[in-house]
Amino acid sequence: MPGGTIDPERFDELRALHTRGLGRNAIAREMGVAPVMVSRTAEHLGLTFDRSQIQAATEARLADLAERRSLLAEDLIEDAEKLRAQLWMPAVVFAFGGKDNVYAEEPVKEPPPADKRALMATAATAIDRSLKLVPAEESNGADNERSMLDNLAAGIAALATQNAAKQSLEQPDSEA
Secondary structure, eight states, rough: TTTTTTGGGGGHHHHHHHHHHHHHHHHHHHHOOOOHHHHHHHHHHHHOOHHHHHHHHHHHHHHHHHHHHHHHHHHHHHHHHHHHHHHOOOEEEEETTTTEEEEEEEEEEEEEHHHHHHHHHHHHHHHHHHHHHHHHOOOSSSSHHHHHHHHHHHHHHHHHHHHHHHHHHHHHSSSO
16 A cells, blocks of 8 residues: 555565554564554454553553652652741851952851742742642641531430430329
């Protein structure tokens, strides 16, 4: 067939490789042709390829990527924590100044406000990026509220039952 298929004289070779269980790319390498040519010819011959291995490999790769994102997000949170801790640690303030451009430094109890602002902004960026890699679990507390309301309703029902029982003991039967 023209337009990017394998020469009909090689159809038996393709069928034999397919019967051996080779995938599309392996057949293409073996035959020295482009994978798209193998796909087109296989379709023409009514041959299909088992895609379950591809699906399993894709799922494994996605799981690996999710794990890597999770680890990177953890590292970013640790970085944010270290940056935040620096807000309250002793620091050294330095500057170059004067006509001779002299270097001067001075230890301080904690960083000056501008440096604290920079540390907080950097920590916030690290936290933001970690949340983009692995979003926080969303919980609006609806389950907790529902459970609390269920418990409250059960408590009220129990009190009502107790009160009804107490009242029936305190009042003699009017039919007797």
